[in-house]
Amino acid sequence: MDFRSLLPLQAVDQRIAQLEHRKVQLPEHAAASSAAAALHTARVEAERLVKRQGDITGEINRLELRGKELDAKKAKYEAQLKTVIAVREAEALQHEIAGVAGEHSSLDDAELILLDESETLDKRIVESRAAVPTLEAAAEQATTALATVLAAVDAEIAAANDERNRLASAVDGETLALYEQVRTRMSGAAVGEILKGSCGGCRTSLSVKEQAEMKKVADTHDARCPYCGCLLAV
Ligand SMILES: [Zn+2]
Incomplete structure (x- = not known):
């Protein structure tokens, strides 16, 4: 056996291990992950805002419909009021009319709040959609940067492995087997x-x-x- 012939082999093995370590520790991994996460967050937020806008539109439509129902009810009571003679009946109708007016007023208040939110949402949807292309470009750039450095490290690893094969073939079988056995332990x-x-x-x-x-x-x-x-x- 010739232990000295193992020294250059071990040197290249250590270099391969360092390269493998460098490959997983590349800062480009974290950069690509955070760019992808930022893009995902922006897309989710844009979807959330659009969904909320849809819900608000639905709610405003519902309030509008209810408002029309209340208008019709009020008109009906007012028409009835013109025909009744009994004071008690008139009072009852006036009470109903007041109730309808109260409900309508609450509806209007709720609708105004929703319209206000809808207006704010419109602006935020525009902003959030505008931010997406920039984030998409950043995520793509980070992914490309990662792929480029990974390819470079892989090329170095491949070259080191070629060198390892060349060196290993120059070591006698018994020495090489002993080295591999000791190396694993x-x-x-x-x-x-x-x-x-x-x-x-x-x-x-x-x-x-x-x-x-x-x-x-x-x-x-x-x-x-x-x-x-x-x-x-x-
Ligand atoms: Zn020792």
Whole structure:
């Protein structure tokens, strides 16, 4: 086995891991999400305003109809009033007329409030519709920006994977299998050099005796850092 041949392979593996990490952490993800959310909110708000406007129109129509009914009722009572002679009956009719007038007045008040709201809504609907194209353009731009950077990172990852395949094919099968096995179990480096008397994986200082023992078992299954367990290229 040749542990030293693993060092460039590990370097490219680390680069691939960094690129994969960068890919998910791209700020363009958040920008695209927030632009899409802003567009969605604006569309929902525009729909809500239009729906409310529809409800108000329906309610105003209902009040208008009721108003006409009350007008007819009032006209009927007033006509009856001209024909009655009995004071009691006249009083009863006048009471009815007053009741109808009271209801009509309440209707008119409610209608005025609704008309007022309707006018405000008209303005808000215009504003909210006007804002949508800008938000649509911003969302599209953010999506495109994200796709562009993702494509760039993917290209880097693909190139790194090509390099990895090239490097891996130069490593003997047994060494490569051991590296892959150690790599899945290690969170840090799977292979390291002894640098200035320390393990390149965990930076723990190795004694002169430990280093001498490592040299004896170089490129075997026993050439492992006693502290972190990484393969040591002596
Ligand atoms: Zn170590």
